[in-house]
Amino acid sequence: MTQESIILIVIGAVVAMLLLGGAGIGVTMIIRPRLLLRKRLRQIGVLEGGQQVVNEKMDSRRQKRIQDKIKQLGQKSEKKGFMDGVYNDLLQAGVDISVHAYLVICACVGVLSAFFYLMSGKPPLGALPVLLIGAFGLPKFVLSYMSNKRKKKFTSHFADAIDTIVRGIRSGLPVNECFNIIAREFEEPLGEEFRLIVEGQRLGMTLDEILRRGISRLPTSEYKFFAIVTQIQKQTGGNLADTLASLSGVLRERKRMRDKIQAYSSEAKASAMIIGSLPFAVAGLLSIVNPDYLMLLFTETKGNYILAADAIWMGCGIGVMRGMINFEI
Structure with missing residues (x-):
């Protein structure tokens, strides 16, 4: 290889390196800033599609954080046992007594209910249901009523x-x-x-x-x-x-929606009250027209069983109607 050939090869290599370097500098100084600018414009929403992706990511993070907090609050507020459940019921009702005192009151109410039931001359078979209703059902109903009233007053x-x-x-x-x-x-x-x-x-x-x-x-x-x-x-x-x-x-929008639902369901509630009061109204009229015919339900054992069955079915019907006309938001 002659000296002239070596010089030409060196010159060609230098020119090629200069061209590649110039191309790299051009890409870095011209194309890359444009790409960064385009990406930034997408992020701030000037170009279509960019801001939506960013908002979706931010919303997903925010929703995940909120869901984690809801899960934590739910786990911490779970009832761990019977005594804890009674304690939470007393707290929510705003009753400042101990759990043991509440249980003693429940036992006294149940015993007194069964005692008055037996003293009225009713069949002894019904004493146990009356005892259970008086000891567990009635105090629980009172606490639930006080708790709901307290929650409504707080929310209002x-x-x-x-x-x-x-x-x-x-x-x-x-x-x-x-x-x-x-x-x-x-x-x-x-x-x-x-x-x-x-x-x-x-x-x-x-x-x-x-x-x-x-x-x-x-x-x-x-x-x-x-x-x-x-x-x-x-x-x-x-x-x-x-x-x-x-x-x-x-919160105000939720209250407005709740009031609107209450207004829409007022007709159904009035119908439910009328249907639920019909048996008592008929019984009152019969007691005036023919009291001996109605008193068989109270003086005979079979009549007492019929009244108990009627009370159970009436309770089931009232529960079904209540579930149909009450809506949770």
């Missing part, structure tokens, strides 16, 4: 309490001071619940523990929403006032 003013927190935060007040205002200005159980939150924070309890205890006392959907929002807000940060304002709007 909960959105107003959240609006108070939002206005206080936007005016510069600390969150604890907003809780203090609600504890002072609102009636029980709402004011009492926020007072317990403030006292728990003063004692050094964590917010998760305070809200978990609050949900065990008032296991309403609205209170669970508030607990989830505050806990997630504490972890992720952001504007608490805007988040609570959105929550308040959701």
Whole structure:
């Protein structure tokens, strides 16, 4: 190989390296910025399809976080046994007695119910059902009624309490001071619940523990929403006032929907009340027209069995109608 050939090969290699280097620099300085710009435009939503993917990822993360919180609250509020269930029922009803005292009251009510049943001259066979109903059914019904009444009273003013927190935060007040205002200005159980939150924070309890205890006392959907929002807000940060304002709007919309359903189902409830009262109305008319014919149901043993069977079927019918006309949101 001559010297001229070697020089030509070296020159060709240098030119090729220069061309490849220039091409690489061109790609880096021209094409890559354009690709980055296009990707950024997709993320901010200028180009179609990019923002949707980002929003879907963010929504999926947010939904997963919310589902985890709901699962945690559900696991922590699960009843572990009979005594724990009775304790939770007493808490939700707002009754300040011990579980043992409640069980003693249930036993006394059951024994007294069976005693008065036997004293009235009824068949002894019905004493056991009366004892069980008096010992377990009647106290449970009373606690359930008190608990539902307490939950409704709490829910009716909960959105107003959240609006108070939002206005206080936007005016510069600390969150604890907003809780203090609600504890002072609102009636029980709402004011009492926020007072317990403030006292728990003063004692050094964590917010998760305070809200978990609050949900065990008032296991309403609205209170669970508030607990989830505050806990997630504490972890992720952001504007608490805007988040609570959105929550308040959701709660008011739920209340509006509940009132609308109640208005739509009022006709069905009136029909159910009329149908349920017909047997008693007929019995009252028969007692006036022919009392001896009706008294056989109360004086004869077979009549007592017929009344017991009628009461069972009436209870089943009322339960079915109640399930058909009541809707949960």
